Amino acid sequence: MFRRIKPIEHREEVDFPVDLKKLGYFINSEDQIRQIEKPSEGFDYHVHRVERVNEKRREAIDECVRRVLDTRFVEEGLTKHFLPPGSTPGTDPCVPILISNDIDDVEKVLVIIGNTHDDLGVWSVREMEGPSINHGSMISTIRSAKKEKFGLLILNCGQNVYSPEMGRAVTYRSWKAATKPSPHIDEVKNRVPGHENVQKHVESVLEELKGRLIGNDGQKKKKKKIYFLTYGWGCWGLVKYLDVNFAEWKSSIEALIAAESTHTAADVTSPDLRHFLTTRARAYIVHSDPPGTFIPDKRFICQTFSTAQIYSETIIPNSWHDVMLPWFKRVEEDPEGCNPVMLVDWESVERLKEGWGGYTGSTKPKDGDDPNKWAFDDDESEEDHDREAKLEEGGKAFGEEGLEDMVDLRDAEQAAKANKALQENERPGTMMDNGLKEMGVVSGALRIL
Known part of the structure; x- marks a missing residue:
């Protein structure tokens, strides 16, 4: 038997200011985060031998970026809405989503569903460090979508842990970096009702906004065309929802793009949804072939294409403008022939x-x-x-x-x-x-x- 003689020393937590300048960084003219002392170099994670210090320092920088993005979302005409309805931010467990101010007036709506590890409105932290913050976040996607007269609804699959201490929902990475007695997640105290996981989040958001997107019985609204842009587990959550509710949505959904999705043929039992996926959906995966190259792959029940990317998180930032958005335009021009025979x-x-x-x-x-x-x-x-x-x-x-x-x-x-x-x-x-x-x-x- 062994016993510890020396008591465990609990290292005092180090807190970092939420200020890029005080952290030694700035945003240059190319919208990149760079070191003040070394303007040619980006964020350096390993600056301390203690991992916990590096973790908390990175979280401080991430919070700075979140605040920058919040300002830019407002400038682009998007507003945060908190769910469940009636919840008070900072007091009640709730999760934010983004809705464009013109969503009730536009004919086309782009519904964006991201993965389960990123903050609201972020595709890739890697891409935000370079080429730019706008490129790695959804700002670039939003701007190009607005030019095509899309209204926007952005779900929040990543911030699925509620922190009473911070008074908001956070990603698991932010949860680990927060100062707290234990990293354990209480499935009651640290979850938002109706948004405990990606599947429930997708269901809750779409059910809540269904009336504004596809109309309710008795409402005389101009029919909207719904386009889905999804990534990773977000697509899985959408497929699971549509597998049960496709009858209500099928007359409004125009097309679906799935970037490195996790859904498979076994997740789809609805013949109508299966038919939709074969004719109006496309999957884009990590693959070395040039962007837009057809890849024979039966996993997703839809045509699959290469993106020339090596990281799944960089697929949409680097393929949206040249590959994905043009296909959405093709769907609009030729709904029945947008997916050619392969x-x-x-x-x-x-x-x-x-x-x-x-x-x-x-x-x-x-x-x-x-x-x-x-x-x-x-x-x-x-x-x-x-x-x-x-x-x-x-x-x-x-x-x-x-x-x-x-x-x-x-x-x-x-x-x-x-x-x-x-x-x-x-x-x-x-x-x-x-x-x-x-x-x-x-x-x-x-x-x-």
Whole structure:
């Protein structure tokens, strides 16, 4: 047996001022946080040998940035609203969301649902340090959306821990950095009713604002077009909500973008929602191929594309202007044809993944990186391959000859028939022949939409 002779020494907490200048930093002309003594260098986390000191210092700088963003949100015409309704900030447990002042007057509304670890209105702390605060936060996204006449609703999936000491909801990172007796989260005292997790938060916000977004029975409001821009677990929460409530929303939702989502085919049981995801949704993932490159991936029930990013948090800041927003415009111009037909020979894909050979090209755009041009072929010339492998809009699946008929997931009836197979996430080539014939498949290939 061992026993401690020397008593445990509790180090006194060090508090840092919430002032960038006193912390040794400033915001330069390029909207970047830089050190006063070293203007060419950004934030340095490891300045002390005690991790707790570094943690609290970073939280002080994060609070400075939050205050800067609060001012900019107001300048962009967004107002904080606290939920549950009737709660008093600073006294009652509540969580803030952002709503644009013109949301009741616009025809289009962009609903932004972020991940579970960021502050309200933030995409990536990494991107705020460089290229700029506006780039890493949602300010840049908001400004470009306003130019396209979108109203905005921004949910708050990250600040899901309520701190009575601070009188506000905070992220888990801020909660750990706060001065308190214990980091333990009390599931009653430290949670906001109706917003205990991302799924409940999404449900509570959309149910509360449903009347303003899609109207209630008896209300004579001009129909709004709803566009969802989601990231990570935020998309999962939305999919779980729509899986139950899609009937109420389907006439208003125009499109959905999911950046590195965590939802899968198993989360979707509604045939109508599944049909919507195949025809009006797109997933963008961490991948080395150029932005907008089609990636054969069945996880999300929707077409999946590369972003040329190595961190999930940088996907939207770096892909919104050139890839995602143009696709939203395409949806507005051609709702039924916004997702072109993609034919995929899943057997060749599986063989490629497992290193069996077969198809050796990649699905890169023929005409540059423009995501609106949907013809793909190999990187190298035809002479380098035994057979031509092409992926064309409405054409043959790459590596698949003699394709005569496909499952058309744009057709609700066929989509319902394909529901079971997709829910089990099976490759159609492994299904029974009778099932294939029933769905109109005469070859081991399936179009991914």
